[in-house]
Amino acid sequence: MMDEQLLMERLTDAAAAQDDLLPRAVADDLAAGRRRLRRRRFLAGGTALIAAGAVAVATIGMSGALRDTAQLEVPIATQKAPVNTQAAEDAAAVTKVQGFDGLMKSLMYKHFDPTKKHLNFTTGPFEIDNDLGHHGTQRKVGWNVAGDKGQGMFLIGLDRTAKGAGNTCGSFFEFESQPVTCHAITLPNGRTAMIGRQDRMIEFSYLQPDGEFVYVAVDPVFRNNTTIPVKKMTITDAQLIAFATDPALNLPPLTSDQNAQEDKLKDFAPSNDRIRLVTSRHLPGQLVFGRVHNPPGEALVVGTWTRGPVSAEVEVGVDAAPMASDCQSQLSVPSCVPVTLPNGAKGEYHEGARTYQGGPMYVMGATYQQPDGDLASVRVLTPGKKAQPGGITKEQILALVADEGLDR
Numbered sequence: 267m268m269d270e271q272l273l274m275e276r277l278t279d280a281a282a283a284q285d286d287l288l289p290r291a292v293a294d295d296l297a298a299g300r301r302r303l304r305r306r307r308f309l310a311g312g313t314a315l316i317a318a319g320a321v322a323v324a325t326i327g328m329s330g331a332l333r334d335t336a337q338l339e340v341p342i343a344t345q346k347a348p349v350n351t352q353a354a355e356d357a358a359a360v361t362k363v364q365g366f367d368g369l370m371k372s373l374m375y376k377h378f379d380p381t382k383k384h385l386n387f388t389t390g391p392f393e394i395d396n397d398l399g400h401h402g403t404q405r406k407v408g409w410n411v412a413g414d415k416g417q418g419m420f421l422i423g424l425d426r427t428a429k430g431a432g433n434t435c436g437s438f439f440e441f442e443s444q445p446v447t448c449h450a451i452t453l454p455n456g457r458t459a460m461i462g463r464q465d466r467m468i469e470f471s472y473l474q475p476d477g478e479f480v481y482v483a484v485d486p487v488f489r490n491n492t493t494i495p496v497k498k499m500t501i502t503d504a505q506l507i508a509f510a511t512d513p514a515l516n517l518p519p520l521t522s523d524q525n526a527q528e529d530k531l532k533d534f535a536p537s538n539d540r541i542r543l544v545t546s547r548h549l550p551g552q553l554v555f556g557r558v559h560n561p562p563g564e565a566l567v568v569g570t571w572t573r574g575p576v577s578a579e580v581e582v583g584v585d586a587a588p589m590a591s592d593c594q595s596q597l598s599v600p601s602c603v604p605v606t607l608p609n610g611a612k613g614e615y616h617e618g619a620r621t622y623q624g625g626p627m628y629v630m631g632a633t634y635q636q637p638d639g640d641l642a643s644v645r646v647l648t649p650g651k652k653a654q655p656g657g658i659t660k661e662q663i664l665a666l667v668a669d670e671g672l673d674r
């Protein structure tokens with residue numbers, strides 16, 4: 267049997283290798299770096315399941331790995347109920363996790379395939395992603411018809427919030443020659459959902475009253491498996507609505523340990539406007555801010571800086587302490603070196619050329635672990651293989667990343 271540590275290392279290396287494939291778009295490069303550590307945490311937790319064997323009573327930790335409830339430490343802030351009551355609630359949450367796959371399959375049969383002749387679950391079970399900041403599931407499910415060589419597909423998503431969802435109505439087929447265009451509909455319960463149809467392609471999303479977000483995509487061809495569309499796959503609006511509004515369609519609750527960790531992701535960062543203001547203070551010139559990226563535990567503002575003929579893309583972010591990565595992963599660069607910041611604290615810095623889909627870029631960046639454990643980061647990219655005269659300087663980057671205005 268393969269040693270658990272060796273298996274974890276191989277899984278980690280394989281995941282990291284996917285992020286190091288170049289060329290890659292600049293935005294994808296940063297996203298790959300920022301998610302790398304979280305993927306490693308998830309994989310590391312997953313190996314515990316391989317080695318754990320049978321357990322009597324367990325609780326799901328932040329990585330999704332099973333742990334003995336005897337080791338569960340309930341944070342003081344969450345001890346509103348007696349410890350034994352809290353432990354019982356945590357054990358009940360674990361039971362719901364263990365039965366979640368069966369629940370999802372039964373609901374799909376109930377609403378889409380009552381005769382159980384078509385749904386194909388060989389792609390694997392519905393599993394809960396309990397990586398920190400994310401609580402939900404997403405699974406593709408096949409659709410077969412006897413005697414038909416084609417295969418259709420459902421993509422089912424259920425997330426704690428719409429903000430953390432991997433898909434929203436209109437996103438799955440957006441790169442098709444004729445993408446799905448979604449529009450709002452009013453459900454029998456008076457709430458609003460989004461739905462779109464293009465030929466037999468369907469997308470549907472709905473925010474439940476409890477805040478959980480349901481997403482369904484229907485494709486007559488399961489593109490991972492075949493190029494042949496199934497001939498008969500008729501899914502009605504009524505079926506989609508009944509599935510999404512079924513009272514049983516709910517995620518298992520978080521345990522006390524998970525809730526305590528998730529609380530650390532709330533209100534940790536300054537507002538996007540504050541980040542823009544601090545950035546402008548340190549980078550004289552013209553700054554035009556564009557996209558923002560604010561999943562749970564992360565805040566990232568991206569802008570374009572120009573001064574005369576020189577231009578650069580500037581990315582300024584803050585990650586909550588539980589989500590903080592190492593410098594290389596945060597900036598998606600091969601190496602970082604220690605550096606002393608203007609405030610006397612220690613940070614890390616990188617500078618060098620990298621190759622992307624659009625050509626070479628000169629990358630300069632720094633990270634700083636703030637006193638509360640949150641991680642501030644700045645990354646600057648300019649076209650070419652060398653730093654441009656008159657461009658943003660190392661000193662400006664270090665002053666920006668250490669600015670108290672980035673620490674809420």
